[in-house]
Amino acid sequence: MNWQAWATVAVIAGAMALFASEKMRIDVVALIALAALMALGILDPHEALAGFSNEATVTVAAMFALSLGIERSGALEPLARLLARIRRPWLLTLALMLAIAPIGAFVKNVALVATFLPLALRVCARTRTSPARVLLPMAYAAQMGGVCTLLGTSSNLLADSLAQRHGLPAFGVFEFTELGALLAVAGIAYLMLVGRWLLPRHVDAEQPQALDIGSYVTELRVMHGSALVGTTIAAARLGERYGVYPLELLRGDRRMWEPRAQEIAVGDVLLVRGDWDKIEDFRRRAGLQIAPEHRYGLPGGGAPVLAEVMVAPASRLEDRTLAEARYPWGYAGTVLAIHRRGQVLREKLDDVRLEVGDVLLLAVDERDLAKLRADEQVVVLSEREDARRVSRRALVAVAIMAGVVAVSGLKWLPIPFAAICGAVAMALTGCFGRKDVYEGMDWKVIVLLGAILPLGTAIEKTGLSHAVVGTGMALFGTHGPLWALLMVYLLTALLTELMGHNPSVVLMVGIAFQVAQSLGVDARPFVVAVAFAAATSFATPVGYPTNTMVYYAGGYRFTDFMRVGIPLIALFCALSMWLIPHFWPFHP
Structure with a gap:
């Protein structure tokens, strides 16, 4: 290999390390890789920017x-x-999987899981069942449904676009449906018959239970007349009397060095941890005031409603402090407390940098509940029951989506054009507001696609794909195309768990074509293997956004995904090796 190929290897290795470490946003990592390839002269400006005009990027945005x-x-x-x-x-569990899988073929998976997550938590709380028994199968079902159509997931659209660049005819909207449906049925059967016995059975005290997500951290201000004035934290014995545990004593901007021995004064702020009902009882009995509510309150004097919200994957709130995040939310709300799984927070609330999975107890104006539900930055875990009837807009939205699927499936219009027309129709009919489409767009994925697509060009331009294929074929090529297909599937599945589904597709589609050419067989089975292996990430909580969502909400451990997901990947792999050559023969 020449120096450019080795430089490309170094860029890919660095990007993989950053993707896997989650120290940096995925779109930023992709942009860094793109900038490095341009700086090294491996890609010219036209090649580097081609990903942002690629039809897969445009179609994903419209979808x-x-x-x-x-x-x-x-x-x-x-x-x-x-x-x-x-x-x-x-x-x-069974009903959720049977409902989500078909819808997931046409609707963004993250939106689906965000919609059904609160009701799953409510049912688990009502039946005193650990959410860990329900949420993981729900997330897996969303992935199973997404792979069933070309429109179901961005990695399918990306694989189709890259395949067309290599000269293959476009895949049909429903060309993946038969194989995807068979795998989904097998996956649901596995999860009900085998996987449910591998899921955690405990009911953890830190699990979401109605309006009690666990131990919150909040600030309580000592008011005039409080029973705590003049006493010390140690003498007050808050844990024994109230079940509330003090963490820090704040006086102005100062932290007291020995908080338990310090005499409490009017105006001091106690940073405490406990279940919210116990904190509220302690606040009333001790004559305290919730400090965030005192500072910010609700403008307009609206009736406050308590709601628990979780910071969603790809949220703009991630890595921002509560003070920085307060104003862009667009509705009247005050964060009263925060819960972070597995950690005890000791900073002032305004200094806490939010992470995906943080649960915020929010006091929101009752009139702004609709805005809260529509906020893409958070997932509402608990709220008042909403008994509204189906609106006219809902029926219009479903009709427009069905029209887009029908028009593109019948090939009356190209998929990107049909999707754009559908998005325009939804905007004109009021299915979402004028600003909603920009606020609700997952720009991280759009930027990721535009920036990572040129990496595939660099792999082929430098001859790196030939070197990788040569090594792989030396190991598997002599055993025939089925073994080569297995190699492509397993390598894609491994890269997906490390990097995510879209980068793995970019890396593997070119390699899949090289493998097919070296064997003298049709490339379509290999592209399908890449698409299916990338879109079904079951073994880690970081390979797919829906996995990340339920990882925090369900209280899972990393090993829970491996225990349930690895056998499911093996099942999908075995069935794919049997079915893919049947639907897409090596020698058509």
């Missing part, structure tokens, strides 16, 4: 808008209310 219309119009609410009536957790 995000369509999914947003379905979500914001309330089209999924009747199904959610129906599922909320289920009393048995195992039946809820």
